[in-house]
Each structure stands twice: as structure tokens, then as C-alpha cells.
Amino acid sequence: MAGNIRLEVVTPEASVVSEDAQIVVGPGTLGEFGILIGHTPFLTTLKLGTLRYKDANGVEKFVFISAGFAEALPDKVTILAESAERRRDIDMERVKQALKRAQERLASKKPDVDYERARAALQRALYRIRLAETRS
Ligand code: ATP
Numbered sequence: 001m002a003g004n005i006r007l008e009v010v011t012p013e014a015s016v017v018s019e020d021a022q023i024v025v026g027p028g029t030l031g032e033f034g035i036l037i038g039h040t041p042f043l044t045t046l047k048l049g050t051l052r053y054k055d056a057n058g059v060e061k062f063v064f065i066s067a068g069f070a071e072a073l074p075d076k077v078t079i080l081a082e083s084a085e086r087r088r089d090i091d092m093e094r095v096k097q098a099l100k101r102a103q104e105r106l107a108s109k110k111p112d113v114d115y116e117r118a119r120a121a122l123q124r125a126l127y128r129i130r131l132a133e134t135r136s
Contacts, residue, residue: 004056005037006076009084016084021053024077035072042072062087090132099125
């Protein structure tokens, strides 16, 4: 079916994307999914990864997603993410500091370190760096 689907990417802090898209491809926990207008409704959880979409002009865009949920309706996709930012908005200084902090926490022997949390922060930082450095 021809036409665009509405894409909304929302975090607890902000609306990150509110735009018409030709196609949306997201990192579902059960695998990557693609959505066009007229898609059968579905709901999925999202893992750390990249949300890709083609805007109404066919320009491909990339959004970092930490984790969350996607709801697809025939004319609309809503992404609720713990954190998300457009690739071009990734702040490399900030992400390098986050990486350093996580590495230091994981290397420390302090009893009060939450290793699970530090590992998750490390994964986010590494993924952001990889995405920011990808220029396709
Ligand atoms: P930090 O310790 O730097 O906050 P984090 O991985 O813990 O890193 P998140 O909890 O994933 O950060 O994100 C918090 C908010 O900050 C989100 O709105 C996210 O989009 C934004 N954010 C985090 N890191 C960056 C970055 N390097 N560039 C741009 N925005 C970022």
C-alpha cells in the first residue's frame, strides 16, 4: 500500500521524532522488524539498537534506542524508549565520559558498585560510539 506512516519516538524526557515515514525498521527483542503503512497492529519490546526510517523524502535517518516498546497501528508507529536520540545528536564528548565511568566502575573492586548497571551503561556507550561513527 502506498503512503507514509506516522512515526513518534518518545522518551520520558522528550519527543525525539514526530514525522511521516515511508518505512520504519526497529530493533525488536525477537528480531528486527519493518513497518509500512497498513501493517497489521502489533506490540513488541525493543532492545538496545538503532531505529532506522526513511522520511517522506526518502532520506534515511537513524535513532539510537536504549530499550523500550513499539506499538504499530496501520497508520502509526509509536516508540516508547528509555532513552533515544538522533544519530546526529550523539554527543561524543559525553559518550566518551560515560564509557570511561562505566569502565572504571567495572574495574573497581568497590562493594557498592552495581555491576549490572555499569555493564548496561558500557553497552549504551559502546553502541552510541559505533552508531555515531557509522556514516552510511
Ligand atoms: P550519561 O551517563 O552520559 O547520562 P547514559 O547512557 O546513562 O549516559 P541515558 O540514560 O541512556 O544516558 O540517557 C539519558 C538522556 O541523555 C537521554 O535523553 C539520552 O538521549 C541522552 N543522552 C545520553 N548520552 C547522550 C549522548 N552521548 N549524546 C546525546 N544525548 C545523550
